[in-house]
Amino acid sequence: KNQVEQSPQSLIILEGKNCTLQCNYTVSPFSNLRWYKQDTGRGPVSLTIMTFSENTKSNGRYTATLDADTKQSSLHITASQLSDSASYICVVSAVNDMRFGAGTRLTVKP
Amino acid sequence: EPEVTQTPSHQVTQMGQEVILRCVPISNHLYFYWYRQILGQKVEFLVSFYNNEISEKSEIFDDQFSVERPDGSNFTLKIRSTKLEDSAMYFCASSERAGGTYEQYFGPGTRLTVT
Numbered sequence: 001k002n003q004v005e006q007s008p009q010s011l012i013i014l015e016g017k018n019c020t021l022q023c024n025y026t027v028s029p030f031s032n033l034r035w036y037k038q039d040t041g042r043g044p045v046s047l048t049i050m051t052f053s054e055n056t057k058s059n060g061r062y063t064a065t066l067d068a069d070t071k072q073s074s075l076h077i078t079a080s081q082l083s084d085s086a087s088y089i090c091v092v093s094a095v096n097d098m099r100f101g102a103g104t105r106l107t108v109k110p
Numbered sequence: 111e112p113e114v115t116q117t118p119s120h121q122v123t124q125m126g127q128e129v130i131l132r133c134v135p136i137s138n139h140l141y142f143y144w145y146r147q148i149l150g151q152k153v154e155f156l157v158s159f160y161n162n163e164i165s166e167k168s169e170i171f172d173d174q175f176s177v178e179r180p181d182g183s184n185f186t187l188k189i190r191s192t193k194l195e196d197s198a199m200y201f202c203a204s205s206e207r208a209g210g211t212y213e214q215y216f217g218p219g220t221r222l223t224v225t
Contacts, residue, residue: 032211043114043201043216044153051211089153100153 002027004092006101014109017080021104023073023090031093035064035075038087038103047075047088080108112136114217116202122223123192131187131220133202142185143203143214144177146170153201159185160208192224 004025013019025033032051036044048057048064050073056065061078075088087103115134123129135142144156157167159177176188185204189196199221203214 038153041199041219041221043203043219045216046213049211049213091153098155100155102152 002092002094002097002099004090004099004101006088006090006104008104009102010105010107012107012109013080015080015082018076018078019080019106021075021077021088021090021106023075023092023101025071025073025090025092025099025101027071027092027094027097027099029094030068030071031095033064033066033073033093034091035062035073036089036091038089040086044089077106080106082108082110084108114202114204114215116200116217116220118220119218120221120223122225125194125224126191129189129192129222131189131200131202131222133185133187133204133217134183135185135202135204136215137183139204139206139215141165141205141208141212142177142179143205144187145201145203145216146198147201147219148195148198156187158208165208189222192222194224197222197224 007022034049035047038044047062050066063076066073085108087105089103090101117132142159145153147153155168157171158165174190178186199219201219202217205212205214
């Protein structure tokens with residue numbers, strides 16, 4: 001069954017610190033993996049998109065990695081800011097299927 | 111910067127009533143999507159739409175749901191007879207192309223409350 005699991009469920013860090021969020025998936029056949037940021041009550045906003053052949057992609061302070069062999073991805077946030085407080089959602093697509101993870105709720109405190 | 115818009119932002123309806131949720135995708139986009147997110151749960155794919163027809167739909171998208179692009183700019187989701195469990199945030203999204211690395215842009219959502 002195609003599934004996406006994210007960890008941790010929630011995370012609290014201090015402003016300026018780094019953090020890494022994890023995504024494991026069983027979606028097959030793999031097409032692409034996306035990380036989204038979702039502020040409370042808003043629509044998701046795309047951070048990165050990776051296909052099978054890509055193993056790292058950066059977008060400012062966000063860096064995503066993909067290991068297609070182990071079916072794992074991570075999102076690393078550098079020098080966190082208060083505005084990074086949000087849910088981060090991993091979305092994995094197969095050819096005719098798109099699965100959302102439950103998200104990691106990140107809180108950045110001053 | 112172009113963005114996807116949705117109306118209304120919040121809709122309250124009684125069980126059994128029909129609701130229509132409206133979306134205006136980004137103007138040069140060709141692919142349109144609806145998703146829903148029940149409070150505290152994952153975002154779930156409902157349906158994708160291209161060239162005036164449904165291209166994919168999930169098991170959630172049953173006969174109670176329908177989509178339409180009535181006038182070339184709006185994209186609507188209709189729920190014929192709402193149930194309590196239809197209460198959720200409904201997101202519209204659009205993309206220039208489908209699949210691969212084409213980004214989907216999400217609207218701000220419509221919160222549907224069925225009483």
